[in-house]
Amino acid sequence: MTHTAALLWGLTAGVLPVFAFLTGLALLDTFRLVRFRQVAEAVVWGGVAAVLCVCLSRWLFWNPGAEGDWYGMFGAPWVEEAAKAAGLVFLIRTERVAFMMDAAICGFAAGAGFALVENLVYLELLPGGGIPLFLLRGVGTAVMHGGATAIVGVVAIATGRSGRGRSLAMGLAAAIGIHTFWDMGILSPLQASLAVVVGLPPVFILIFQRSERALQMWMGQKLNQDVEILEMLDTGNFLETPAGEYLRSLNTFPPEVLGDMVCMLQISSELSAAAKGDRIRIWAGLPQAPDPQLDSKLEELEYLKRSIGLAGRHALAPLMPTSSRDRWELKSLQDSRRS
Amino acid sequence: MSLINYKYRNMMNIRTSRLKNTAVILLEGRMDAASKDVLQDEGDRLLATGERRIAMDLSRLTYISSAGIGVLIRLSALVQEAGGEMWLCGTTGAVRTVFEITRVTSLFQMHATVDEAVSAETL
Known part of the structure; x- marks a missing residue:
């Protein structure tokens, strides 16, 4: 296999699972709360966040010795989760995202964009890593990145709705916790990837069902109010x-x-x-x-x-x-x- | 009643017709900030052609804001200055509410229908 072909296969294995997962989430959005453009923008933001994080880590901390490992385990989750979440915070604060469902999709999209750029960096660093390594990164790490940022949005909406500091901090803390656990390597990469593949879909299905109920309840109540006002005016x-x-x-x-x-x-x-x-x-x-x-x-x-x-x-x-x-x-x- | 003009802009239709010696302007739809000018133009056109008796049929108007009311007040003043009369007819629903809360009903001669206005004013 040529070097270019290996890179292409590595990249495909590294990003295809996470974008397949993202497509699945978008298909579950039965009310079409999120537009394609919004998802694309979140992916781009995630990529920008990854570039910023890579630059920051190389400039400040990159040291293949012990200090580098500590950053990877305990520093990177804070920096990366905050960077990925920044775009989502903007969407929530500017009221472009208002339900758990759209927060989850946009958050996951930001994580997918982040994983795309991160895997490109890994391809540069480990050109001979092989398809299995990148498949594990694609199924495991990339989906973890998407899932963690989605959780920031879901927790923020579920606890505060308006994206105020406390609810966002709770969501961010949950994402940092997941990311840190992941980076500590308590589970083997295969076990961790399996846990993500098996565990995340039911969690998202539950979140989407709850969000759909909240949306239907809100629509029903507001529609009654709107019709009542219009009827009063009409008389x-x-x-x-x-x-x-x-x-x-x-x-x-x-x-x-x-x-x-x-x-x-x-x-x-x-x-x-x-x-x-x-x-x-x-x-x-x-x-x-x-x-x-x-x-x-x-x-x-x-x-x-x-x-x-x-x-x-x-x-x-x-x-x-x-x-x-x-x-x-x-x-x-x-x-x-x-x- | 004979149709003498028809205009349309931004969700508002204006049909101008004649009933006896009165020009009747039927406003249909919504008179908002964007569509008010079409009434302004039509009122100016009628005055320029010598019309002095104008009935505004608002029975099919579903929306009016201060922008539209401003045009009606201006037209009414112009008609009176020219020695004529202008009547508002058939306000209903939200339009009536807006007229009442803005307390401009006293500025106009109001009638339930165009027929009532024309027959009452020609007696």
């Missing part, structure tokens, strides 16, 4: 309802701002209900029904935000509670419009 007697009385009590705002608050309620509820309808269609395997009014509604929403101002939006909050999931939904609509 023309909205101002006689408790919600309308509350709006009228906000008489410190100019009347035209109060009018735009009603419009904001209407447009937000319409957008929210339509987005949930789309999500249900995807889940049911039906084609999406593009809303021809989506562009103009999103533009109008921006106009209303400017008109109402920050104080007005705060005043409207009791009638229109917006969680990170609501903001995620709006971001998804805006992203779908751009794409």
Whole structure:
């Protein structure tokens, strides 16, 4: 086998399993919470994180003697997990990821990107490593990288949802723990790889089932609220309802701002209900029904935000509670419009 | 009633027709910040052609924000300046709510239907 062919086979063995696993996760995403572009961006981020980590470790610590081993066992898990998670933290903090399912997919994708670059580095360092070595790295280490970063996202969403420091720290601690255990070599590479291959799929299936239930519950509750608001507005007697009385009590705002608050309620509820309808269609395997009014509604929403101002939006909050999931939904609509 | 003009922009249709001696502008859909100008243009066009009695049929309008109300107020003022009259007819649902909460109903002559407006104002 030529040197190039060996490299290609090594690379294939080193990355194919992790990308096959990632494809499997994406197929389990029945609500299509994650777009292909988002997965690709997470993979790229993971690769960038790996390059940064390799540079850092070579610059600071790379020493094939005892100190190098200590870094590999106890330093690298902290640096690498933090670097991989940084991209995921960005997605959670900017409300592009809001459920355990999408956090797991994007986290795994970042880990897969990281493993891709790391295996390239190993190919450079160990060109004669052979296919079995890289197959073990592909099935074991690469999937561990993906799984550990996925766990950061899952724990962060499950415990905090908004990506605040404490919940992220918990997720990161879990990932560092797994990575450290892996690097300590308590299990042989074959045993560790088998543990990953056998243990990780059921864990992900459980996470996805729980996430799907949470998503369905949230969609059901919010859809009821949206429909209730739209029905109240449709009767023309909205101002006689408790919600309308509350709006009228906000008489410190100019009347035209109060009018735009009603419009904001209407447009937000319409957008929210339509987005949930789309999500249900995807889940049911039906084609999406593009809303021809989506562009103009999103533009109008921006106009209303400017008109109402920050104080007005705060005043409207009791009638229109917006969680990170609501903001995620709006971001998804805006992203779908751009794409 | 005879159709004399039709315009469409950003989810809003405007059909202008004539009923007796009144120009009737039927607004259909959503009048938002992006589509308000089409009404502005149509109002200006009607005034320029000498129309002085304008009925706005809002019965098929499903959305209006302060941008749209601003255009209606401006048009109403222009019609009055020209010695004419403008009526708003058939506000329903969310549109009615927006008119009420913005407290602009007193600025307009409101009627339940275009027929009612035209017959009441021609008596």
